[in-house]
Amino acid sequence: MNIYRYEESNKWFDRAVKVIPCGVYGHFSPAPYAPVEAYPFFSNKADAARFWDVDGNEFIDYMCAYGPMVLGYNHPAVEAAFQEQHSLSDANSVASPRMVELAELLCDLVPVAEWAFFARNGADVTNLAVMVARAATGRDKVIAIKGGYHGTSPWMQAPGHHGTIADDHQHVIRIPWNDLNALDQVLAEHGSQVAAFMASPYHHPIFEDNVLPAEGYWQAAIDKLHKNGSVVIVDDVRAGFRLHLGGSNEHYGFKPDMIAFSKAIANGYALSALVGTDALRLDAAKVFHTGSFWYCAGSFAAAIACLTTLKAEKGPERMRVLGEKLTSGLRDVAAGHGYTLVVSGEPAMPYLRLADDDTLMLQQAWCGECTRRGAFFTSHHNWFLSTAHTDGDIEKTLQIADDAFKVIKSEFGH
Amino acid sequence: MIDQLKARLNLKAVLRNVELLPEIDDLSRELIKDWEISIRLSIWRDTNILLNFHNGRCTFLADTIEKGTVSLFFCSAAHLNNMMENNASPLPLSGFTRLGFLKTEFSKLTSRLEYFLKPPSDVVQDDRHKMINLSLALSTAVFAIPELLQLDPVSRRIAPQLSAGTLQLSVLPEGPYAYVIYDGKGGAKAFTGKAARPEALLTFRNPEIAQLLVDGTLDSFGAVAKGDIQLRGKIPLIDHTNVILDQIPKYLQ
Numbered sequence: 001m002n003i004y005r006y007e008e009s010n011k012w013f014d015r016a017v018k019v020i021p022c023g024v025y026g027h028f029s030p031a032p033y034a035p036v037e038a039y040p041f042f043s044n045k046a047d048a049a050r051f052w053d054v055d056g057n058e059f060i061d062y063m064c065a066y067g068p069m070v071l072g073y074n075h076p077a078v079e080a081a082f083q084e085q086h087s088l089s090d091a092n093s094v095a096s097p098r099m100v101e102l103a104e105l106l107c108d109l110v111p112v113a114e115w116a117f118f119a120r121n122g123a124d125v126t127n128l129a130v131m132v133a134r135a136a137t138g139r140d141k142v143i144a145i146k147g148g149y150h151g152t153s154p155w156m157q158a159p160g161h162h163g164t165i166a167d168d169h170q171h172v173i174r175i176p177w178n179d180l181n182a183l184d185q186v187l188a189e190h191g192s193q194v195a196a197f198m199a200s201p202y203h204h205p206i207f208e209d210n211v212l213p214a215e216g217y218w219q220a221a222i223d224k225l226h227k228n229g230s231v232v233i234v235d236d237v238r239a240g241f242r243l244h245l246g247g248s249n250e251h252y253g254f255k256p257d258m259i260a261f262s263k264a265i266a267n268g269y270a271l272s273a274l275v276g277t278d279a280l281r282l283d284a285a286k287v288f289h290t291g292s293f294w295y296c297a298g299s300f301a302a303a304i305a306c307l308t309t310l311k312a313e314k315g316p317e318r319m320r321v322l323g324e325k326l327t328s329g330l331r332d333v334a335a336g337h338g339y340t341l342v343v344s345g346e347p348a349m350p351y352l353r354l355a356d357d358d359t360l361m362l363q364q365a366w367c368g369e370c371t372r373r374g375a376f377f378t379s380h381h382n383w384f385l386s387t388a389h390t391d392g393d394i395e396k397t398l399q400i401a402d403d404a405f406k407v408i409k410s411e412f413g414h
Numbered sequence: 415m416i417d418q419l420k421a422r423l424n425l426k427a428v429l430r431n432v433e434l435l436p437e438i439d440d441l442s443r444e445l446i447k448d449w450e451i452s453i454r455l456s457i458w459r460d461t462n463i464l465l466n467f468h469n470g471r472c473t474f475l476a477d478t479i480e481k482g483t484v485s486l487f488f489c490s491a492a493h494l495n496n497m498m499e500n501n502a503s504p505l506p507l508s509g510f511t512r513l514g515f516l517k518t519e520f521s522k523l524t525s526r527l528e529y530f531l532k533p534p535s536d537v538v539q540d541d542r543h544k545m546i547n548l549s550l551a552l553s554t555a556v557f558a559i560p561e562l563l564q565l566d567p568v569s570r571r572i573a574p575q576l577s578a579g580t581l582q583l584s585v586l587p588e589g590p591y592a593y594v595i596y597d598g599k600g601g602a603k604a605f606t607g608k609a610a611r612p613e614a615l616l617t618f619r620n621p622e623i624a625q626l627l628v629d630g631t632l633d634s635f636g637a638v639a640k641g642d643i644q645l646r647g648k649i650p651l652i653d654h655t656n657v658i659l660d661q662i663p664k665y666l667q
């Protein structure tokens with residue numbers, strides 16, 4: 001099997017660090033790639049479920065742009081819709097009718113949605129959701145989950161990290177996932193100050209197994225929060241439209257007050273949405289939140305095409321089946337080499353971990369060996385399936401995984 | 415609190431190097447060869463350390479009830495910090511007869527320590543010198559971590575996020591090595607050498623890379639991307655540790 005080298009990627013990185021802090025920052029930063037030499041840093045080309053790095057190496061992409069790619073890169077219907085709108089008008093001085101059409105579509109698809117508000121990035125709408133909840137309740141505090149990610153605004157960051165101050169976290173109370181007692185405790189102590197509870201529909205932290213909601217967890221939490229007069233926000237930025245087109249809460253059978261979407265909504269075009277119930281419409285109207293690019297119409301057209309295609313193709317179901325095939329196949333390949341691969345989270349966005357080594361080093365070595373053979377696996381974040389992945393891709397991935405296990409077995413034993 | 419933390423860092427991270435120095439520097443080893451003495455430094459209502467010289471070696475103890483042959487007392491953290499900056503003398507509590515020793519012999523050792531701790535640009539260095547400087551810098555850094563976790567406001571906010579685990583810091587090909595064991599309850603213990611079973615590895619390709627980082631002149635992100643610094647295992651432990659280590663210059667120059 002061909003082992004990839006990344007000379008061009010490294011040359012670009014050398015140029016990048018001279019003019020960009022970190023060279024490549026944030027979630028694309030090479031820092032968490034371990035071993036870093038197994039990973040490409042730059043790509044100029046992507047199509048369907050694949051991308052090619054600047055050295056010409058081809059990858060089956062299991063990160064899907066960290067979620068936005070859901071129908072495959074260059075999806076014809078989405079590209080056509082975007083291009084048509086873009087050539088008509090994208091940036092403009094007044095709003096686009098596409099925005100209204102997309103809001104109507106969301107109100108139709110998503111049972112909780114009685115209104116929709118649009119922005120560009122996930123954090124734009126997780127922040128908006130908190131502002132709406134505070135406006136609606138007149139309260140300060142937000143309960144969130146330990147290890148839950150909602151973006152990089154100071155209040156969302158890990159306390160103590162560079163650029164944040166202690167006051168940023170003054171009104172954020174983090175409790176463990178699936179822990180109703182902890183919720184009771186916070187409500188008992190701070191109830192009259194709690195504006196909102198924000199959590200992803202299931203727990204998908206990095207570096208840890210992902211955890212589905214315990215039976216009855218969400219409904220019980222909602223009952224307690226509503227009794228307390230607090231607003232329930234689902235951050236569906238990562239999972240939204242991969243598990244269920246009505247919002248991931250429908251997949252688990254509960255109804256929050258607001259849902260934040262982004263990532264998969266427009267198959268890679270920049271868009272996010274906050275949807276909510278009628279009870280919060282006026283408060284949403286009162287909050288001032290906007291951005292220079294939030295009205296660009298190409299993304300609205302792309303989102304309409306993306307969501308209608310996902311619906312027509314039963315996208316979530318297809319991604320679930322593909323994810324099950326991939327993960328059960330990988331588990332078997334691992335077992336064939338004497339390793340135990342633990343799969344957690346949802347099949348359409350699985351989190352994998354080799355249980356034979358709790359330091360993650362074996363897992364990192366295996367993901368690195370897979371990547372330098374053409375299956376782009378990161379070792380600490382959930383992966384993503386798209387409707388563009390094929391059975392053939394999965395077959396090829398299993399061969400790559402098999403080869404990678406042989407290599408790590410000779411290196412690590414087990 | 416700043417004075418208190420500074421004093422603890424001076425005692426438990428900087429002066430602690432007196433234990434390591436004779437192991438890596440011939441001249442220091444020669445100096446302490448025949449010393450049979452223990453020196454206790456204590457701060458009123460706070461912490462204390464004991465440097466015990468015996469059989470040509472030095473062992474370091476902290477927060478001990480053991481008495482020293484010589485006992486030096488500081489009426490406050492600021493008093494100790496002043497001494498470290500050469501502006502004050504401690505109050506001798508016992509061992510008056512050994513004060514001459516402190517002034518002459520012991521201060522030779524602390525001057526040697528000071529000499530090796532100086533930034534590399536200040537002194538001409540050969541390879542041996544560079545290695546000693548790096549070993550002391552690494553040791554100071556890891557021994558600072560438990561103190562920072564207790565008293566530095568930023569590190570205290572990091573503390574609850576640190577899961578239990580051992581972080582190994584290594585400079586290839588032949589050291590120095592040091593490690594930190596986090597207890598998962600916000601505390602840590604530091605050691606020099608290699609851990610039996612580290613869960614996170616922060617590895618420098620060579621002493622030059624490590625030195626650049628210590629000097630604060632390395633682009634660490636570029637170095638990670640180039641593989642000059644390697645991260646493995648429980649990377650969040652490394653991330654959090656980096657934030658804690660970044661606090662050291664607030665207290666120690």
Ligand SMILES: Cc1ncc(COP(=O)(O)O)c(C=O)c1O
Nearest residue numbers: 121122123149150151235237238
């Ligand atoms: C669950 C969740 N919420 C919010 C965000 C923030 O989205 P963005 O990076 O677009 O601001 C992310 C991004 O990864 C996410 O996964």
